[in-house]
Amino acid sequence: MSAPRLQAQGLRMAFGGLKVTDDVSLSLAPGARTALIGPNGAGKTTLVNLLSGALRPQSGAVFLDGVPVTRLSQDTRVRAGLVRTFQISRLFREMTVLDNVRTAVLHRRGLAARVFQRGAQAQSVLDDTHAALGALGLERIARRIVGTLALGEQRLVEIALALAMRPRALLLDEPAAGVPQSESGRIFDAIEQLPADLAILLIEHDMDLVFRFARHIVVLAAGALLVEGAPAAIAANDQVKQIYFGRTTHASH
Ligand SMILES: Nc1ncnc2c1ncn2[C@@H]1O[C@H](COP(=O)(O)OP(=O)(O)OP(=O)(O)O)[C@@H](O)[C@H]1O
Numbered sequence: 001m002s003a004p005r006l007q008a009q010g011l012r013m014a015f016g017g018l019k020v021t022d023d024v025s026l027s028l029a030p031g032a033r034t035a036l037i038g039p040n041g042a043g044k045t046t047l048v049n050l051l052s053g054a055l056r057p058q059s060g061a062v063f064l065d066g067v068p069v070t071r072l073s074q075d076t077r078v079r080a081g082l083v084r085t086f087q088i089s090r091l092f093r094e095m096t097v098l099d100n101v102r103t104a105v106l107h108r109r110g111l112a113a114r115v116f117q118r119g120a121q122a123q124s125v126l127d128d129t130h131a132a133l134g135a136l137g138l139e140r141i142a143r144r145i146v147g148t149l150a151l152g153e154q155r156l157v158e159i160a161l162a163l164a165m166r167p168r169a170l171l172l173d174e175p176a177a178g179v180p181q182s183e184s185g186r187i188f189d190a191i192e193q194l195p196a197d198l199a200i201l202l203i204e205h206d207m208d209l210v211f212r213f214a215r216h217i218v219v220l221a222a223g224a225l226l227v228e229g230a231p232a233a234i235a236a237n238d239q240v241k242q243i244y245f246g247r248t249t250h251a252s253h
Pocket residue numbers: 015020038039040041042043044045046047
C-alpha cells in the first residue's frame with residue numbers, strides 16, 4: 001500500500017503546562033477532503049502550525065508521502081508540496097491578482113529575486129500562473145489590484161497563491177473567515193473545483209460549510225483527537241454533541 005499523502009504521528013506540544021496538542025495522529029490519503037473541527041481553544045491552529053512547520057512538535061512526526069518533514073522549515077515543506085493558506089491576508093495589496101500569483105509561481109521555482117526581470121515573463125511561468133487563476137475562476141479579475149477586490153475575492157486569490165505552489169497536501173485555514181455569508185458559498189464552490197488528487201485539510205467553524213465540504217471529519221477537544229469518521233457518524237456522535245455543542249440529543253427521563 002502506498003504511504004498516506006499527509007500523516008501526523010503522535011504529535012505533542014505544550015505551552016507552559018498546557019497540553020495544546022496531546023498525542024495527535026491523523027492521516028490524509030491523496031484526494032482526502034478532511035475537516036478539522038473542535039471548540040475554541042481545542043488546538044486546531046496549533047496542529048496546523050505543527051503540520052506546516054510554523055511550530056516544531058516536542059515529540060511526534062509529520063510525513064509527506066511517507067517522507068519525514070518534521071525537521072524541515074516551513075519554506076522547504078512548501079517546496080515539497082505541503083502548503084497552507086492563512087487566516088490573515090498575506091497578499092500584496094498594491095499588485096494585480098496576476099502579479100500576486102506570478103510571484104508565488106516564481107517563488108516556487110526559486111526565481112523570486114528575478115520577479116521584475118524578463119525571466120519573469122517566461123511562457124511557462126505565465127502558463128502556471130494562468131492555470132492557478134483558472135482553477136479558481138479568477139481570469140476575469142486577473143488585472144485588478146488586489147486591494148480593490150471584495151474580501152471574498154481576496155480569499156480566492158489566497159487559495160490561487162497556494163495552488164501556484166503546486167501543493168500535494170493543502171491546509172485551508174478558515175478560507176471564508178471574515179467573508180460575508182453571501183460570498184462564502186462562492187469560495188466553497190471554488191474549493192470544490194480544486195484538483196481531485198490533492199489532499200485537503202480544512203479548518204472551519206461554520207458547520208454548514210464543514211458538512212458541505214468534508215468526506216471525513218476529525219474532532220479535536222482539549223488538544224486531543226476526540227473522534228474521527230464520516231460526517232454522518234460525527235453528526236450523530238453524542239460525545240461530539242456534548243463536547244463540541246455542549247448538549248446531547250438524549251431526552252432526559
Ligand atoms: N504560543 C502560545 N503560547 C501559549 N499558549 C498558546 C499559544 N498558542 C496557543 N496557545 C493556547 O493553546 C490553546 C489552543 O489554541 P489554538 O489556537 O491552537 O486553538 P484553536 O482550536 O485553533 O482555537 P480557535 O478555534 O479559537 O482558533 C489555547 O488555549 C491557546 O490559548
